[in-house]
Amino acid sequence: MNAVILSVAYGHPVTSDDDPPVALAEQCMDDFSRAARPGAFLVDVISAEVRSPGWFPGAGFQRQAAFWRKRLRRFIHEPMGTAKKNLISNATSHYDYFSLESLLETVTSKEEEETLKWSAVNIHAGGADTSGVALSNVYLAMTVNSDAQQKAQAEFDRIIGQDRLLSFEDRKNLLYANAIPKEVLR
Ligand code: HEM
Numbered sequence: 361m362n363a364v365i366l367s368v369a370y371g372h373p374v375t376s377d378d379d380p381p382v383a384l385a386e387q388c389m390d391d392f393s394r395a396a397r398p399g400a401f402l403v404d405v406i407s408a409e410v411r412s413p414g415w416f417p418g419a420g421f422q423r424q425a426a427f428w429r430k431r432l433r434r435f436i437h438e439p440m441g442t443a444k445k446n447l448i449s450n451a452t453s454h455y456d457y458f459s460l461e462s463l464l465e466t467v468t469s470k471e472e473e474e475t476l477k478w479s480a481v482n483i484h485a486g487g488a489d490t491s492g493v494a495l496s497n498v499y500l501a502m503t504v505n506s507d508a509q510q511k512a513q514a515e516f517d518r519i520i521g522q523d524r525l526l527s528f529e530d531r532k533n534l535l536y537a538n539a540i541p542k543e544v545l546r
Pocket of ligand 1: 482483484486487488490491494
């Protein structure tokens with residue numbers, strides 16, 4: 361799923377599991393989860409800690425925060441840097457990706473480029489884990505509810521048949537199959 365989102369956001373082709381932008385995204389999402397865990401740091405309950413020097417007992421969070429900040433900034437800047445390089449060297453042949461199309465057609469200033477960078481990272485950070493987990497849950501739900509899976513399969517067979525792949529046009533006719541992800545998200 362990370363590969364799909366990276367492609368949508370930056371036109372970045374993911375070739376392996378240890379692709380650098382994928383690994384960086386996963387590290388940053390992990391950092392975020394650790395930072396957001398309630399009570400993970402003393403500073404969550406004693407706000408005066410914010411003003412304490414880095415060497416003060418319990419102020420190790422400042423070093424941790426600086427490390428995570430550095431990584432987050434790489435997460436924001438590096439994929440767009442790569443996208444721009446690919447665009448300049450013509451390494452990316454398709455321009456119908458969010459950031460590439462915007463770079464080519466709408467961005468006219470450094471400020472707009474900065475906004476685009478943050479928008480792209482929002483797509484990446486907001487879409488990767490959420491959609492991946494939702495999809496994994498669909499597979500899990502189908503595995504443990506084989507009657508629902510069979511009903512969905514019967515609908516696919518009836519609407520699409522065996523001779524072609526499905527298209528977006530089919531979606532309005534796939535009522536049961538459409539209800540499955542909705543039920544999983546509910
Ligand atoms: C199954 C997939 C997804 C789930 C479960 C999910 C869940 C959520 C939730 C619960 C919120 C907070 C809403 C609120 O503040 O009330 C949110 C916000 C957001 N999501 Fe998602 N999301 C998903 C997919 C995506 C995707 C694919 C993108 C980007 C392409 C995305 C981008 C965002 C953004 C930008 C916000 C912030 C919106 C705002 O602050 O107004 N999400 N999402």
